[in-house]
Amino acid sequence: MINEHMSFISISFYMLINIKTHVPVVLDFDSPNYTAWSTFFDIAFHKFGLLDHVDGTVDIQLKHDDVAWLQIDASIVSWLYAMISTDVLQAIIKPRDSVYGAWTSIKEEFLGNARHRATQAQPEFHSLAQGDLFISEYYSQLKRLADTLRDVGKPVTNSGMVINMLCGLNPKYGHVVTTVNVAHPPMTYQQARRFLL
Template sequence: MVDQCLVNWIYNTMMRDVMRIIRIPSATAYTIWATVIDIFHDHQLHHAMYLEAEYRSLYQGDLSITDYTAKLKELADALRDLGQPVLEPSYVLNMLHGLNGKYRHTISTITSKQPPHTLLSACSFLLLEELYETQYGKLAAHHTMVAQVLQVSHAAPAPAATIVSQ
């Protein structure tokens, strides 16, 4: 009776498509659970291969540093869960490899540090660079606006002199 309750619970908590594959007439809870584990392990390496490819080819593009590093961490965590952990030096190098062009100048700074940057220190460095880039962009826009106003005010013609006739 207890085993049948477990069998029903297992079948009722899994996705219908998976249940159709797993369903074995008169199976015990152990048999069903062992089948689920076997299927998971059969697909584990295949899944890791696709995650690894996605991880290695991730490019920052228009993502913020926070969003980019969060996506990298999500993929690295998924690889770790599949038994394929990403070592920290590899993680840092992959993060640098996928940066967009405006952070190209940071790569030599981060890679030349001894001892090497940890993942957290590299992320922190890039976040500060992003903050600087944002602030510098605002300042540059302000200076451009002031220069345009000054240029317009200096280029305006002087008011015409009025001729007074006697």
């Protein structure tokens, strides 16, 4: 009786969680946010003790009689579906999918073509020039490309971000380039950006 009561409380608890308060990022093909999205979900899985649903250590075929586990698994699948864009959902949705199945499908969508995405983003990142862009717009484009590279396993170092930002600056900021380059200790990317702003 106690175990049944505990299972009922657990199932109700997971069904009532508003995942948007724990994962404030909607995964989208057009936004380089896979790393942020998956990190927030990983934190939620740890926080709520749900790693066995996503890490592949549990064979769901052995759980077909465990109604409570299956209900919690279905609740987590609904969390995943709620935090992805319509395009991502259409690419991965399957009837009666498990959390492990959905999580793996999403991961493959974003990391499966990592080399192709890196091949596109890397030259664009290194050739980006400020031109007539405001510093904030230039920063946003650099950050978007760097985030894309990070998502595909090719992260740009802090030093690389500073160097690339300085190399692409409009020539009217030449005096700023010198100041940032001679700073001791060296400026971080955020410090250099704030200095430019």
